[in-house]
Amino acid sequence: MSQWIWKFGEYEIYHNLLCHSRRQHYGYTRPPMWKLYTPDPVVRFRKTAVTGGGSVRVKACGDLFVTLQAGENPAETLELNGKREFQIPPGPVVLTLLLNNFRTFPCVYVDGAIESDETWLADDNTSDWNPVGTDPAFQDPEQTPEKFPFSYMPISYVKKEVLENGALFDFGKETYVEAWICGISGDKERVSVRFGESREEALDPVWAVIQFHDRPEAGELRYSPCAFRYVFVEDAEAEVRARYEYLPLERRGSFTDEKEILNRIWETAAYTFHLNCREFILDGIKRDGWVWAADAYQSFFVNRYLFFDQALERRTLIALAGKKPMKQHINTIMDYSFFWLISLWDYYETYGDRKFPEQIFPQAEEIMRFCLDRTDADGFMRYKKGDWIFIDWAPMDKTGALCGEQILYTRALSSFSRICGILGKDDGGCGKRAEALQHAIQEKFYDSEKRVFIDSYESGKRNVTRHSNILAYLYLPCTEQQKKDIYERVIRNDRIRQITTPYFKFYENQVHCLAGNIRGMEEGLEVYYGGMLDHGATTFYEEFDPNMSGKEHYGMYGHPFEKSLCHAWSASPIYLLGRYVLGVRNTGIAYDSFEVEPYLDGKENFSGSVPVPGGNIHVSVDAGKIEVFSPVPGGVLIVGERRIPIEAGKKLCVTGFFES
């Protein structure tokens, strides 16, 4: 089956350019704060094949030059110029298509006696041949990869409110919509149109983040798809027609609980997350609408318990990775380069797909090289010009080497080393470096008097934050005693400043669960996410402070509506409930071994499913009865001390476990 092909990565690099060129900011399009990359304008595609001969048809985005070697002798190569249809003789051929297209990116579709598919090679005209990029979404010769294949569905607003100076349309919930405003009355010079995630935002002529002031044509205005619930049009007569633009993803994960609030949280998180899954996984659909590596890292956890969509993860990783030469940390942030490397290993571990790490390996190596080049002689990585040392917005002692960065760095090094392992490549000593760095962290950052980790050993302040200790708990090989100490002395210690961002709450919640306090995690969700639902949220916000009220919730960065009300990182309940309540976890590669350990201490009734390669694992717990079904082998059900093998394709029922 023919499909469109392109030089690996260029489809994503191109759509990443478009994606980062549409952020609206108070009437202007706001450029991104990091380097963007462009596709190679000149690409060669090559196929070596033995065929029965016949007609070949080429569709190409760009100027084309065809050369055909018939037979084994490269000297016998015909130049077919820009011909889109030609004959090939039976027997061996080498078909080379040279394309130039700097307006979008070079891509090609070939059918007939030779078909374009993943077996082709491409280069940038430098003889650096590599397997092409493909996507099963592009099998139609008329639909080029220049346009991202979103799905569309007409939707209507649920309420029109006529106001003094115009009309306000409420779509009932947050959405992502192409709006077509028609019926604008009279010969207006310009009409204000304001999109709002909240009613207040749409009505604010100054602080609505997405706003336009355009001249109607024949009483109409048309806007590229954007994020909103409300739209205000400065014309009471106007009507709005709308098309929902979305990625058609199948929800494979599910969760139903005896507590209705958890069901509502799960459902809202799933919708929030789906809206943010587009060309790539975004941070938020209104703001920034950009691709950030740490947001993506957390989103991958959610994706794996909801859509299990590999292609979305690959596209996101390619977009984040950029191109050579790497001159800056991903998103300018040190931790984010590390998260990228960690995510690549996690991707392989989840899906068992060796091809993607292999294709992206040159850029993975570039990212690793960039990090190694910026590493000090003692193995720690410290601030260099242009770096953002982030971890979280919370106050932290960032003097010299920061504990959290070094912890993520060891994880990045070992992830890269593992990737090299599965690809049969030399890891350049990264595995050993990871181990040495773990020892150095224990030596320098573990405070044996406080019995927890400190942010900085160089300042002398020996400051303790949740952040350093949460990261140590999750990513360092800590002793059981160290873990207990961290949980008691930091996580359950109210004198240690609380985590305030849902971003870092995700890590802390994992610690609660790993420490056995799943009830604590659930209660946290009920307060935090339940609070948002009480406030009327239809999607989960970037941040939520239960102490605020009314439109206070919408403000951020000193502006009244700058908060994102639909943020991917707030979808973490999907992961937390699937991983710790249903209790399904991959313990091998691509679930070739896995455990199911439902949360049985605090509730009687819940069920759900978790996607794995080849199907979904179903788990239900109902008043003393556990049922587990897996379509794949390798599973073990854990109930207390008991480990019960799960036979593939057969429902396993366990009862009476409370007595065991």
Added chain:
Amino acid sequence: MSQWIWKFGEYEIYHNLLCHSRRQHYGYTRPPMWKLYTPDPVVRFRKTAVTGGGSVRVKACGDLFVTLQAGENPAETLELNGKREFQIPPGPVVLTLLLNNFRTFPCVYVDGAIESDETWLADDNTSDWNPVGTDPAFQDPEQTPEKFPFSYMPISYVKKEVLENGALFDFGKETYVEAWICGISGDKERVSVRFGESREEALDPVWAVIQFHDRPEAGELRYSPCAFRYVFVEDAEAEVRARYEYLPLERRGSFTDEKEILNRIWETAAYTFHLNCREFILDGIKRDGWVWAADAYQSFFVNRYLFFDQALERRTLIALAGKKPMKQHINTIMDYSFFWLISLWDYYETYGDRKFPEQIFPQAEEIMRFCLDRTDADGFMRYKKGDWIFIDWAPMDKTGALCGEQILYTRALSSFSRICGILGKDDGGCGKRAEALQHAIQEKFYDSEKRVFIDSYESGKRNVTRHSNILAYLYLPCTEQQKKDIYERVIRNDRIRQITTPYFKFYENQVHCLAGNIRGMEEGLEVYYGGMLDHGATTFYEEFDPNMSGKEHYGMYGHPFEKSLCHAWSASPIYLLGRYVLGVRNTGIAYDSFEVEPYLDGKENFSGSVPVPGGNIHVSVDAGKIEVFSPVPGGVLIVGERRIPIEAGKKLCVTGFFES
């Protein structure tokens, strides 16, 4: 005075993309055979200044985000979003303009209290700040650098010939013209339009290289500027209106000789060269219309004796240099990377402009690094995958290290080392490598029995070509005896296969002149270029074989009209006559010292001028009287054994030199 600014190099990278995306090839647009690069889509521009305050206006190609730090404290930075007009307070400010534009390239024009000029810095959003690129041609805020500033002049054909199936228009000479075809009769579905450098080409429906077959709109067709003398339109009623598109360059060099044929050669060479001087110096205006480093290298010699246009050389060098990472030799050819490095030093030596080598230094270093990475342990550079080992089309023994490549490599190494010297940078040992390589070449390639250089020492064939010996003569520190041997045993030895390309004839002609045989060079010009003029050439061809006749002259690469009839490398008489007949040569940096040694052995009457920084040097020789005028100091007139200082601004007359 405000001017448009851009990230250094991006203006050229962008126009190089356009330039390499317009080659016409039998009805198709033919992609280039090497890698192309794209401008960075996201760029920051920054100016730190102390001003009296006031209004600032910004014109930007791209989405804009303005930040303004007023005062010394970076924490007090205002975000002005996409505002194109704003106030700045008196005192110190740091103004930063972030732009995103992947459609063309980010560039900006600022006037008011702060003006955009060469003192601004730019980066690619990675804090890698460098001085911006500018061009004095862009001082008009309405004229952006997205369009190359050609000049235009209406011109008319000189003859319309009505033929059976259409009309043929003759413009009288080769030109580069935007053609607007009007008055096409009837409702034709499609009309053939064929441009030809020769009458025969324009009339050939298959083999006219630039041909179109388009649907007229309202009886009209319009074509982007292209190269031709004749245009055929498949409609006898049609008319052609035309605009000559050209770079407005001032001819500063001149030459007049007692032999009219030399004057015609000089004039035709100057016109040929001017047509090829566009955004960059092209190889030929019809074919390829591309930028090749060796063609450019020779063209720089011509430019320096005709236009002395520094900006044209800079643009050409930037376009050729590409961007990091360098993955392939320039134009895929090993020698061409060397010519680039040699040209950069020659540029500095000619113009004394330190700023340009400084700005392009990171890429010069990348080109040098690329070469060093491909160098074998013995210091020689041999073929690696993807390389084209060229030197010339002639047969040569290319086994292992090729002599000519190593000679150019030493010159490239020493050129890079000298560039480092003037910039105060470490040359990474390149100067020493150059010396070691010279010794190695003398040791391995100099045949002490034959007393000349051989192509390859590894094959055992000990083959002798003109090429290796010409390059040794010009670029190695040979002994006087070696030079004499080369001249007698190779150049004047008819058993050694002749040079056939005007490309290499240029080097051979220099050897004739340096060996004192200027008369031989002149005679060569008369036969070769005179032959073209006799054949009716209005510009000089890519190649010319006096043994051919009629339309045979137009064929190349197996196709009847594929030869370029207007080729830059055929303009070398400009250089040869200025350098060796007028005898003006720079012996220092930017003519701070120079020699004038007119050719007095063979003729009585000639005159001309040679451009230097600050004016033109005039030389005339008339029946025993030499007159030299220089606007700048540092010159010496050489007459036989006499060296007579030339006083700046004062005409120097010498008579009776034949008696001396």
